[in-house]
Amino acid sequence: MNSLEFTIQQIINAVSLGSLYAMVAVGLSMVFGILKMTNFAHGDMMMTGSYATVLLSALGVPFPIAIVAGIAVSALTGILAERIAYRPVRGAPDVTLLLTSLALTYVLENLAILIFSGSPRSFPTPDWMNEVFAFSDGAITFTSVDIISSTSAILSLLGLGWFVSHTTTGLGMRAAAEDMAAAALVGLDINRLIVIAFAIASGFAGLAGMLWAAQSGIIEPDMGFSPLLKAFVAAIVGGFGSIAGAVLGGYLLGALEILIVGFGPTELSPYRDAIVFALLIVFLLFRPGGIMQANREVKL
Amino acid sequence: MVFKSLSRTALFGVAIAACVAGQASAADPIKIGGAFNLTGGQASLDGPAKNGAQMAIDAINAAGGVNGRPLELVVYDGKTDPAIITSLASQLINSDKVSAVIGFSDSDPVLALGPTAQKAGVPFVAVGATSPKLPDQIGDHMFLACFGDNTQAAVGASFAITELKAKTTYVLEDTANEYATLLSKYFRETFEQLGGTVLGRDTYKTDDKSFAAQITKIKASAQKPDFIYVAATPDTIGLIVRQIRQAGLKQPIVGGDGYDTPLLLEVAGAAANNVYYTTHSFITETSTGAIKTFYDAYKTAYGTAPENAFAALGYDAAMLVADAIKRAGSDDPAKITTALAETKDLPGIAGAISYAAGSRIPVKGVTVVGVKDKALYKAAELVPTFVPAP
Amino acid sequence: MNRILILAGLASLALCAWVLPLIVSDYVVRLLIMVCINIVLVGSMCLANGFTGVFSLGQVGFVAIGAYVSGILSLSLADKASYLPDLPMFLAHIEMATLPATLIAGLVCAAIAIVVGLPLMRLSGHHVSVATMGFMIIVNVVIINADSFTRGARTFTGVPTDMTLPWVVGWAVLAIFLLARLIYSPIGLALRSVREDVIAAQAVGLPVLGTRLLAFSFGAFLAGVGGSLYGHYLGSFSAQTFFFPLMVSLITMLVLGGMSSLSGVVTGVIVVTALSEMLRNLERGVHLGPVSIPPLFGASQVVLGLLFILVMIYRPRGLFEDREISSVFKRRKQRSNS
Structure with a gap:
């Protein structure tokens, strides 16, 4: 394997990982854009959808239908979370929203342990999803899951971009993100917009969870937490509240991680998470609006 | 329902009568503490361990109990929180007054509970904590139900050299986890001691889902390793094996008892071929005798095959304590400790258990399980020649 | 007067700390x-x-x-x-x-x-x-x-x-x-x-x-x-x-009592500890005559989490908000003086 092949292989790895981060980060950013809310429970939407898919396919439901149903379950969990937990505290200081979502994570993860036990379960992917493509005598390899996650990430993100810039609902969401009071004043149904935002964000999380599970082969109650933390970094680095920023941040983060592990000295790779979060702090300090300069925060 | 409540009242009456008599009735259960992290980070390890232990207790009671008295497993959830574990230690020992304690599959909780049991003189059998240092760290009432990691790592290394004819290896280890870090350390020590070369070493964390970067580095290394040693926990092993094979690496993959989970075959499928791991015993659908009975009973009771090696170890730990109580002829903790230390050739699901004089880590053969055509087979059963110091 | 009270309180607290372990489990x-x-x-x-x-x-x-x-x-x-x-x-x-x-x-x-x-x-x-x-x-x-x-x-x-x-x-x-x-x-x-x-x-x-x-x-x-x-x-x-689980439990105590009040801090710690211990012992299963509930390990965390959400909804600044126990006494005293 020469260095060009090595680099190409690592680029493929980075795109595949970045796609997953991007899809989780987009939902975080959407919700943040409208509600100015740091949503810790976002990762759990990955979990609920994946469990639904596994249960349905165990019951004999064809895999593609189970996937769609799983995404619907994720979206539904998001809507319920908004209706039951977040709406009553809307308008409170942002820390209250953050803490409520933290408590909700705690509830959802322990409920999942209570119902499904803490043991991981295998995620039954059909064989065509695990097919391996090899080039240059096997020096460069990728799987159909890699392709599916990258393409579905790019397609769905493009779709989302079109939705927020070309539909009335999407434009309304952007208006609400800009100034909720003014949006309400001109007659936009804020509650409806927020519910739609949560449904879309959670649906994306569900899809990401599915791809995550297909790639890792297992699901477990706390499967959403670690990607959620990474998605925070991606969303903030890209510009919290900006959809394009979240996508950009996701891919940058994927690249950074692969760069550290693949190209850095071996001693550096266990410090990967520390480097990622140090980057987050640097961004918060020197470019709090992220790369896209969204939502400028007042700083001392 | 009526009958049930009637019988309960009757039992209550008997209990009162027993109290009045001021003597423990013969039917009074002997209490064994069951301390497990059923929620929190270690739930996936301890859940099966608790199931196995409960099965053993139920089986003993169905057969008439020990010394004419039934056993009761007093279960507490440690929630993977050391503060709660110290509280439940006190509840078990000072409030429930258990005769012995079994539980936990990791050093952290064992070290949180152990000192309380030691101080009270109550024997404590750790189900799945394989750090060989534990008995000396805690004291003479602390026992392990399984071999130390140094033993299985040594067997893994010598198996690779003698059976796989390997001279070089590449090590991948989970750094977020004591079990995997120790296993990797002991393996590297033995492998080099036996004349092998460790070409490289890389790390990941339990939560990681993509090992692509690490694997690409193995592919790119100038000298191809004869096999890859991956020190992993049950939650990640299927995934790592699958990704290694998808990347086109065909070498044998060797590891420890973290591989002993249905997830290895479920997740990795055909990719698991040419994987070898050291574990406590060979437990599958095709096993025979007591192991088959255990396997089937577990499946009936919990609707799934034993999730990992800790299910069998939990069963054995409970059997170990029951056997000691029987030989001690009493529920006195001190006598049970003495009897435990004298355990000899007790047949267990995860191998026969004996304690050598002065050691509270069982002397056990290590089973090496291999994977061929998407099926497990017993590749070897070895006692290591060289074991690194704990 | 106030100082004597405080000193007496501290002394009795110290005495309790010495004697208590002899009495309770x-x-x-x-x-x-x-x-x-x-x-x-x-x-x-x-x-x-x-x-x-x-x-x-x-x-x-x-x-x-x-x-x-x-x-x-x-x-x-x-x-x-x-x-x-x-x-x-x-x-x-x-x-x-x-x-x-x-x-x-x-x-x-x-x-x-x-x-x-x-x-x-x-x-x-x-x-x-x-x-x-x-x-x-x-x-x-x-x-x-x-x-x-x-x-x-x-x-x-x-x-x-x-x-x-x-x-x-x-x-x-x-x-x-x-x-x-x-x-x-x-x-x-x-x-x-x-x-x-x-x-x-x-x-x-x-x-x-x-x-x-x-x-x-x-x-x-x-x-x-x-x-x-x-x-x-x-x-x-x-x-x-020392990671997320500890952070969540400390924050629960802080927020429940009211984070802008020292009385709130003390109350939050006591209430959450007592509650989670109670729930932890309850989730091991309850046997009351003919009614028996099997153990539900993890239920205590679910209940605590839901409670946290309820506090956020109905009392987002905690039980004490920014008041102190001492200020309640003071107000009463002022009222009785006037």
């Missing part, structure tokens, strides 16, 4: 010890989180540093040689008593807080929360990788377990006393004005960054002390002991 004593340690830890959070409006999610990082620093300092020389053979010379030959080790742990945390806080305290809102959470994750990664100081992912053990009830009661009282002195002083007024309106505070010449930094580093000092106490209570811990 060991289990209750342990709970009380955890309550006192948690009062120090939650108290350490209330200063920054409740009084300056900088909601830090990273306090557990300081708790970890405190536990490890004090653990390394007070480990016996023999244990040091066997557990931490690669320790640098200047640490390898130190074996310290718990008290000085605890104070040093607190000071180390305060010093780190100044360095970390200098940039971080410039942020506000959720940005500071996320950034401090990043700090906690970085501390966790460093602990796992600083093998020669911390044993890496392996359990750090051998710390003398010498936390008795009188000790921790003393620390809890001292922590509350110090916090009360600070909060109900001119500095405390400055803290609250920074919380209420940053720009107005700046306009009247308050050094906002300095005020926040003071609160953050004093909080870190207490967190380090509390971490040391916790470490000496457990005797063994690892990096995972």
Whole structure:
């Protein structure tokens, strides 16, 4: 394997990982854009959808239908979370929203342990999803899951971009993100917009969870937490509240991680998470609006 | 329902009568503490361990109990929180007054509970904590139900050299986890001691889902390793094996008892071929005798095959304590400790258990399980020649 | 009059701390010890989180540093040689008593807080929360990788377990006393004005960054002390002991009681501890005559989490909001005087 092949292989790895981060980060950013809310429970939407898919396919439901149903379950969990937990505290200081979502994570993860036990379960992917493509005598390899996650990430993100810039609902969401009071004043149904935002964000999380599970082969109650933390970094680095920023941040983060592990000295790779979060702090300090300069925060 | 409540009242009456008599009735259960992290980070390890232990207790009671008295497993959830574990230690020992304690599959909780049991003189059998240092760290009432990691790592290394004819290896280890870090350390020590070369070493964390970067580095290394040693926990092993094979690496993959989970075959499928791991015993659908009975009973009771090696170890730990109580002829903790230390050739699901004089880590053969055509087979059963110091 | 009352209260508290372990079960004593340690830890959070409006999610990082620093300092020389053979010379030959080790742990945390806080305290809102959470994750990664100081992912053990009830009661009282002195002083007024309106505070010449930094580093000092106490209570811990689960439970206590009130801190710790112990014993299954509920392990966390959400909805500023028990008495007294 020469260095060009090595680099190409690592680029493929980075795109595949970045796609997953991007899809989780987009939902975080959407919700943040409208509600100015740091949503810790976002990762759990990955979990609920994946469990639904596994249960349905165990019951004999064809895999593609189970996937769609799983995404619907994720979206539904998001809507319920908004209706039951977040709406009553809307308008409170942002820390209250953050803490409520933290408590909700705690509830959802322990409920999942209570119902499904803490043991991981295998995620039954059909064989065509695990097919391996090899080039240059096997020096460069990728799987159909890699392709599916990258393409579905790019397609769905493009779709989302079109939705927020070309539909009335999407434009309304952007208006609400800009100034909720003014949006309400001109007659936009804020509650409806927020519910739609949560449904879309959670649906994306569900899809990401599915791809995550297909790639890792297992699901477990706390499967959403670690990607959620990474998605925070991606969303903030890209510009919290900006959809394009979240996508950009996701891919940058994927690249950074692969760069550290693949190209850095071996001693550096266990410090990967520390480097990622140090980057987050640097961004918060020197470019709090992220790369896209969204939502400028007042700083001392 | 009526009958049930009637019988309960009757039992209550008997209990009162027993109290009045001021003597423990013969039917009074002997209490064994069951301390497990059923929620929190270690739930996936301890859940099966608790199931196995409960099965053993139920089986003993169905057969008439020990010394004419039934056993009761007093279960507490440690929630993977050391503060709660110290509280439940006190509840078990000072409030429930258990005769012995079994539980936990990791050093952290064992070290949180152990000192309380030691101080009270109550024997404590750790189900799945394989750090060989534990008995000396805690004291003479602390026992392990399984071999130390140094033993299985040594067997893994010598198996690779003698059976796989390997001279070089590449090590991948989970750094977020004591079990995997120790296993990797002991393996590297033995492998080099036996004349092998460790070409490289890389790390990941339990939560990681993509090992692509690490694997690409193995592919790119100038000298191809004869096999890859991956020190992993049950939650990640299927995934790592699958990704290694998808990347086109065909070498044998060797590891420890973290591989002993249905997830290895479920997740990795055909990719698991040419994987070898050291574990406590060979437990599958095709096993025979007591192991088959255990396997089937577990499946009936919990609707799934034993999730990992800790299910069998939990069963054995409970059997170990029951056997000691029987030989001690009493529920006195001190006598049970003495009897435990004298355990000899007790047949267990995860191998026969004996304690050598002065050691509270069982002397056990290590089973090496291999994977061929998407099926497990017993590749070897070895006692290591060289074991690194704990 | 007031002083005599306080002194009498303290004396009876001390007496209780000495006598109580003889009367109640060991289990209750342990709970009380955890309550006192948690009062120090939650108290350490209330200063920054409740009084300056900088909601830090990273306090557990300081708790970890405190536990490890004090653990390394007070480990016996023999244990040091066997557990931490690669320790640098200047640490390898130190074996310290718990008290000085605890104070040093607190000071180390305060010093780190100044360095970390200098940039971080410039942020506000959720940005500071996320950034401090990043700090906690970085501390966790460093602990796992600083093998020669911390044993890496392996359990750090051998710390003398010498936390008795009188000790921790003393620390809890001292922590509350110090916090009360600070909060109900001119500095405390400055803290609250920074919380209420940053720009107005700046306009009247308050050094906002300095005020926040003071609160953050004093909080870190207490967190380090509390971490040391916790470490000496457990005797063994690892990096995972000081991570998200601990953060969530400390925050629950802080928010339930009311983070802008010391009475709230104490009440929050007591209520949450009592409640979670009650639920933890209930979830093991209930047998009441013919009715029996099988064990539901994990139910206690679900109920606690739901309760947390309810508090957020119906009483977002906690049970006490920003009032103190003493102010209630004072008001009553004023009313009866007039």
